Amino acid sequence: MSNFLGRALGAALLTRATDGAEVYLVRHGQQVRAGQDSPESMAYDAHLSEIGWKQAEAVSRALAGVGIDAVYSSDLARANDTGKAIAAHYGHEVIVDARIREVGIFRDVPGEQSFEQAVGTERALEASRRMVETLTWDSIPLGEGSAEFRTRVHSAIWEISSRHSGQKVAIACHGGVINAFLAEEYGLERDFLFRPAHAGITRVRFGEDRAVMLTGNEITHLEEEDLLTF
Template identity: 30%
Template sequence: MSKGRRIVCWRHGQTTWNAENRFQGQTDIPLDDTGRAQAERAGRLLAALRPDAVVSSDLRRAADTAAALVQHTGHTVDYDKGLRERYGGLWEGRTGQEIRERWPEENARWEPPGGEPLTDVADRTSAAIERAAAALPPDGLLVVASHGAALRQAIARLIGLPPDLWAVLGPLSNCNWSVLGERRDGGGWRLLEHNAGTLPEEPLLSDDR
């Protein structure tokens, strides 16, 4: 049976700013030692899925995460600035505690002063993923290495959630991934897995579809 196209939305490994609970946004922070180990482990796992293509944000933490996959597959990585993390304005480099204390109202709405609106993030990231997925063969698999907020908004947009329901999707942990599958009715994408760190068991046997 045809599986249709699939997309693995893979968050980058840990950075020092992740460990310090600092808002990274588009500041170009590299992976730390833990993040490099996470990327190597996850890269070996995802290589077993035999992806047809790999695309990544051009920020180092995502690009180096993607590199840990393609060393096992022989692919090259395509880079797309549309996959960058949400720009955080005045919050970039600030800790969560600083943000809560200095911008309590904006924090409650999760709207960084001078930052990028979530709807804009969803538009550009989902468009970047759709561009890459369009080149897949009929049952092809795409791996997208990107960032937590960027991927969360892209997934919500791609599966058709309205903005007032985006919060139902939980965050992605460092180096975990979510999987989208092509809907059998041709109506776009559906969420098959979310925030996973192990490979799915196939086939899935169920009365559901």
């Protein structure tokens, strides 16, 4: 049988040697949950919970032997602390990039209010229904829109990858960020593709003009220590 198909698929799907970066997109560990009526600003930059710290250590051990050349994180505490745990194994400093922070889902909610307090119960319920129907961030008022979110995330991760051709990079970020990058890269309309586990790993290989997901939501390192949460 001809090797044509194997060579073509290897080149098209980047499974053959490439000079591009291999990026490990890591969702942060579990965060401390704010109370139901707490201001949305408290929930947006929550710190890691006790379990979250254990998850951060677990993912750091999972990546300790793969040869990470650089570690990036968003500027939100839960992602930055997860990135620091990964970086500690290599003696790296975490490079903070605010463009890979989570979607500003309640960005324009007044600082001392919850989302329901700001828009009312009925409008909040309608937003929830539309979110399930459309699977997009645009269904939620007073927040960052899908196009704006995707543009900042996609361009940021591509820019990071371009700095590290032929290297391996860990990016500690957020579930929404991982979904936004992949949805934009693959030209998908929906914003919600899958729910990354806390400290789950999604590997992406970059070529000259496209990126390909190699693995999605690796969780073995979490299951082995009974630390799997979403």
